[in-house]
Amino acid sequence: MHWADVEANNLLTRGRKHLINTGITPSGTLHVGTLREAITAEAVRKALSDKDADVRMIYLVDSWDPLRKRYPFLPERYEAEVGKPLAYIPCPCGEHKNYAQHYIQPFLDSIKELGIHCEVLWTHEQYELGRFAEVIDTAIRKKDAIARILKEVSGRDLPEDFFPYSPRCESCGRLTHAKATGYEHPYVTYQCACGHTGKADIRKADGKMPWRIEWAAKWKVFDVTCEPFGKDHAAAGGSYDTGVRLAKEIFDFEAPYPIPYEFVQLKGKGQMHKSTGSTVTGVDALRITPASVMNYIVLRVNPSRHIDYDAGLGILDMVDEYDRVEGMYYSGVCEERDRDLLRAYELSQPEKARPSLPLQVPYRHLVSLVQITDGFEGVLATLHRMGAVPDPVSPEDLAILKQRVECVQYWLSSFAPDEVKFAVCECMPSCELSESERCFLRELYVAMEGVEWKGEAIHDAMYGCAKGAPIGARGGFQVLYKIFCNQKQGPRLGFFLSTLDRDFVMARIKEASC
Numbered sequence: 001m002h003w004a005d006v007e008a009n010n011l012l013t014r015g016r017k018h019l020i021n022t023g024i025t026p027s028g029t030l031h032v033g034t035l036r037e038a039i040t041a042e043a044v045r046k047a048l049s050d051k052d053a054d055v056r057m058i059y060l061v062d063s064w065d066p067l068r069k070r071y072p073f074l075p076e077r078y079e080a081e082v083g084k085p086l087a088y089i090p091c092p093c094g095e096h097k098n099y100a101q102h103y104i105q106p107f108l109d110s111i112k113e114l115g116i117h118c119e120v121l122w123t124h125e126q127y128e129l130g131r132f133a134e135v136i137d138t139a140i141r142k143k144d145a146i147a148r149i150l151k152e153v154s155g156r157d158l159p160e161d162f163f164p165y166s167p168r169c170e171s172c173g174r175l176t177h178a179k180a181t182g183y184e185h186p187y188v189t190y191q192c193a194c195g196h197t198g199k200a201d202i203r204k205a206d207g208k209m210p211w212r213i214e215w216a217a218k219w220k221v222f223d224v225t226c227e228p229f230g231k232d233h234a235a236a237g238g239s240y241d242t243g244v245r246l247a248k249e250i251f252d253f254e255a256p257y258p259i260p261y262e263f264v265q266l267k268g269k270g271q272m273h274k275s276t277g278s279t280v281t282g283v284d285a286l287r288i289t290p291a292s293v294m295n296y297i298v299l300r301v302n303p304s305r306h307i308d309y310d311a312g313l314g315i316l317d318m319v320d321e322y323d324r325v326e327g328m329y330y331s332g333v334c335e336e337r338d339r340d341l342l343r344a345y346e347l348s349q350p351e352k353a354r355p356s357l358p359l360q361v362p363y364r365h366l367v368s369l370v371q372i373t374d375g376f377e378g379v380l381a382t383l384h385r386m387g388a389v390p391d392p393v394s395p396e397d398l399a400i401l402k403q404r405v406e407c408v409q410y411w412l413s414s415f416a417p418d419e420v421k422f423a424v425c426e427c428m429p430s431c432e433l434s435e436s437e438r439c440f441l442r443e444l445y446v447a448m449e450g451v452e453w454k455g456e457a458i459h460d461a462m463y464g465c466a467k468g469a470p471i472g473a474r475g476g477f478q479v480l481y482k483i484f485c486n487q488k489q490g491p492r493l494g495f496f497l498s499t500l501d502r503d504f505v506m507a508r509i510k511e512a513s514c
């Protein structure tokens with residue numbers, strides 16, 4: 001059974017009404033790995049929904065978290081913003097409402113594209129609305145018990161003056177500098193390091209709970225029954241363990257069912273964007289492959305296993321696997337061990353899976369086609385000429401093809417290694433060919449005259465000629481790359497030549513062989 005269905009069944013033993021909580025602190029650009037949480041949560045939501053449970057999901061943007069430090073990517077003026085809540089700091093580009101929105105908006109756009117059904121909530125608004133007032137009051141009244149729990153679970157001593165609420169200084173605007181000096185509902189009096197003394201109203205956005213306590217408080221406030229989180233929080237004595245006890249002993253609430261997940265690691269060469277120099281972001285990931293493939297990359301493995309995300313050549317293998325599983329999903333023919341992959345495929349569709357097999361044009365082929373032809377229309381015309389797609393292509397399939405072409409174009413310009421790049425030389429490049437190379441080309445010309453103009457047939461003809469020739473198969477392929485692309489390597493030759501005009505190919509071979 002697919003792991004999302006296993007988790008859904010586990011949840012159903014607790015009841016039929018569920019709220020899945022996910023979230024993130026938008027302190028900077030979000031790495032591709034941050035998509036894992038939302039994709040994992042959505043799969044469980046879908047699995048529960050398929051079993052007719054009453055399920056909702058929220059995405060909590062931690063916009064009320066303070067800016068921890070001036071990160072290297074921030075201009076100097078942000079030094080003055082350290083300690084202030086992210087929602088109250090100006091956005092770096094000037095086009096968003098605030099700092100938090102600047103970094104989270106691309107991510108929110110991404111989760112929409114991935115088909116994630118969630119209600120987005122901003123913690124600063126929840127504080128402003130007073131939704132945490134009651135839990136803050138409870139926490140302050142039971143602060144000694146909280147201190148004891150935190151110490152017992154984490155083994156760490158807390159400072160003498162521990163207080164489960166940090167007032168936001170109304171003078172300097174920081175959440176990190178004021179010390180509480182007293183409490184009389186609903187006011188916390190404080191003294192700030194900047195010299196200001198004042199009082200914070202717990203019913204307003206005048207302060208914040210420390211995050212471990214806030215985490216458990218959120219469960220209570222939103223009635224959370226399930227939460228996926230990075231496995232670092234799941235360590236013994238870690239924040240989930242403290243959360244469980246805080247929820248139960250302080251807030252009288254049963255902690256949500258946990259789904260700890262492993263991290264996404266970037267693997268191999270080419271994990272830096274060629275023009276921006278930044279690592280693979282969530283936005284990049286959705287421009288490299290369609291959303292369904294990104295979902296599949298996450299859902300094909302159990303959350304307890306780490307994922308190697310390879311934005312270089314690995315992407316081609318990943319899309320090949322997706323296409324293979326898609327084929328099995330629609331044929332219904334698969335090995336028993338692949339059953340879970342079919343469910344992963346189904347859960348990966350942002351909309352419902354289509355009634356019949358969508359058009360599949362392999363990424364590897366598009367990588368060649370995009371470099372040979374001019375834009376999407378050129379790719380389509382070539383595919384038609386090759387008889388590789390039906391005529392006409394249905395509007396749904398056309399949309400799929402168009403998206404793939406755009407993704408491949410983006411990949412070639414951003415993360416693709418140089419070895420897959422090439423251009424067809426319009427005229428014969430000036431290269432020296434040996435007599436044995438020319439001899440091979442003359443034989444190849446004859447062999448190719450009668451060949452069917454399809455990738456495999458061309459490949460067989462080339463291979464047949466080259467392996468018997470003194471230059472060998474490798475030498476044969478190299479000479480062809482030389483005369484068509486003026487380089488030593490290139491795309492898969494058979495398919496590549498089949499995409500070119502037959503007369504052009506034959507004329508070039510003849511010219512080079514003389």
Ligand SMILES: [Zn+2]
Binds near residue numbers: 094095
């Ligand atoms: Zn901005």
Ligand SMILES: [Zn+2]
Binds near residue numbers: 169170171192
């Ligand atoms: Zn202050």
